[in-house]
Amino acid sequence: DGGITQSPKYLFRKEGQNVTLSCEQNLNHDAMYWYRQDPGQGLRLIYYSQIVNDFQKGDIAEGYSVSREKKESFPLTVTSAQKNPTAFYLCASSIRGPTYGYTFGSGTRLTVV
């Protein structure tokens, strides 16, 4: 079945470490997105990519980095520059156009220890 796979489901990071969250889709979607969600809050856009080897910053890109070397994959690295990384991270993909919503992964919960 087609869908988006995020891994791991839970991730613990020590202070000063970089960690990478995985996001893979087999829906043949061009666009992929990363969102951050804090408790009781809405979704804030970190980065998005419309096509392979191209990506743009969202509203809260500082302290994060991404790559898009393959259409199917859009990993997110949370760097040590991100001062408050504890949050729930959601990856999504979509077809271009206003009539299409996103397909979401099941999320990764990152905790700094």
Added chain:
Amino acid sequence: AQKITQTQPGMFVQEKEAVTLDCTYDTSDPSYGLFWYKQPSSGEMIFLIYQGSYDQQNATEGRYSLNFQKARKSANLVISASQLGDSAMYFCAMRGGSGAGSYQLTFGKGTKLSVIP
């Protein structure tokens, strides 16, 4: 710029009753799509219903319907015959029809719905 406003941080509804979750939006795009997602405590985002800006009729999907009032820029979600499993966060979202807006979904802050037995 696009903006979604959900003014109800939390709501309660009695089981089997209907409930309306409010959503207003702002955009300069003539073509856009409106979406509602449900997020249970597990965190997954579940697509519920879609309404296109040019659609003449309100969208319906089972117990979900969207009360679309274009002149008022509102897209309220109506859940009929609430069930305990409807307890979750609900997000309204919009996607524009051109430029960068055609890629991005803009989300509201969400409404937490609690269904009371």
